[in-house]
Amino acid sequence: MSVVRSAAANPDCTPGFRQQQNEVTSYIxxxxxxxxxxxxxxxxxxxxxxxTSLGNNLPSNQDKGCIFNHAGEFCHHAGDTRVNVLPSLTSYHTLFLNEHNRIVNALKAVNPGWTVEKLFQEARKINIAQMQHIVYNGYLKSFLNKDVMATYNLSSRRIGYSTSYDNTRDATISNDFGIAYRMGHTWIPAYIDLYSDLNTRQTGPEMGPFDLVQTYNNPHLIFLNGRTGSQGIQKWLTSDPCPSTDRVIEDSARNRLFEDSTGASFDLAALNINRGRDHGVPPYGDYRINCGLSPLNASWSSLVDQNPTSANLLSQVYEVLCEFDPTISYFSALCGFDPTSS
Structure with missing residues (x-):
């Protein structure tokens, strides 16, 4: 498996440790x-x-990396280049694009004198605010408990506005966060489906579930049922339980990521480990000390947050405990990520 190092960057143009570029902004x-x-x-x-394109879908994009098995289909253009990786990602982008346009129509109806630029910027601001509200009042609470939310003042106010923003703070995403946040890869399901209603699978000539491997960089599901595939995927995402945060990454992402016609593919778990080493993140034991947890010693029994099965498997891979990659620990830790965890 060929892996290329992340592009280097030097934020303050002075000699120092290698840092990496981020193609997207660090803010929500x-x-x-x-x-x-x-x-x-x-x-x-x-x-x-x-x-938009026909059916209020995303506009087309001449992405040569997409797979087309049906006439008239195309890849989509959005603010993030990963929009075409999976149809479920495409559907998220489509949802917020249509929400922007809905807000514009609503604002235009009550403010007929507003300029085009005023309408655009106000709709954009409202759309972003809704996205932030979802993150802070729904998403974060699905894996952070009340104490953590309160300690870091993460919940939105019921009345008024937050005044905690500090424009002197560097909001750049850290490598430490980037490694830990890969926990989301354990949430990737083995399939994608389309629902006609909540908890009701769509019927028709092409019925799900669809193997995730067959949907990588393939927009076909978006074009199903008169180009309403995004809506069907959104209803499925709303209905289907999210996989747990654990040490298991589905085979469709671990051994068959972006599998081509020859059977060649990538391994997302291996990429995660390699990316941590590429970016120079320290071993797991260092993070325990930095976070005020008990230090590791030479014995694998000091992995107090791992169950015996996980610790045994890890001891077969790593010769010494001090080389333990933090990415693996975050996935296999006993505490997990849920509203009752710390």
Whole structure:
């Protein structure tokens, strides 16, 4: 498996440790919808509205990395280049694009004198605010407990506005967070489905569930049922339980990631480990000390947050405990990530 190092960056233009570039912004600012540069934004908007294709879907993009098995299908253009990796990702982008355009219509109805730019920017602001509300009041609470939410003042106010923003703080995503946040890879299911209603699978000539491997960079599901595939996927995502945060990554992502016609593929778990080493993150034992937890010693029994089965498997892979990759620990830790965890 060929792995290329992340592009290097030097934020303050002085000699020091190698850092990595981030193609997207570090804020919850809707960059997946609006892009991370002015040029991207201008290519995605049409006056006050976001550009769409037939059926209120995302506009087309001449992405040569997509797979087309049916005439008339195309890859999609959005603010994040990963939009075409999976149809479920495409459906998320489509949802917020259509929400922007819905807000524009609502604002135009009550403010007929507003300029095109005013309509666009106000709709964008509201759309981003809704996205932030979902993150802070829904998503984070699904794996952080009340104490953590309160300690770091993460919940939105019921009345008024938050004044905690500090423009002197560097909000750049850290490598430490980037490694830990790969926990989301354990949430990837082995399939994608389309529902006609909540908890009701769509019927028709092509019925799910669809093997995830067959949907990588393939927009076909979006074009099903008169180009309403995004809606069917969104209803399925709303209905289907999310996989647990654990040490298991589905075979479709671990051994068959982006599998081609020759059977060649990538391994997401291996990529995660390699990316941590590429970016120079320290071993898991260092993080325990930095977080005020008990230090590790030479014995594998000091892995107090791992069950015996996990510890035994890890001891067969790592010669010494001090080389233990943090990515693996975060996936296999006993505490897990849920509203009752710490």
């Amino acid at each position: 600012d809707g960059s997946n919808v609006y892009g991370s540069t002015i040029d991207e934004l201008n290519s995605l908007r049409n006056g006050a509205y976001m550009k």
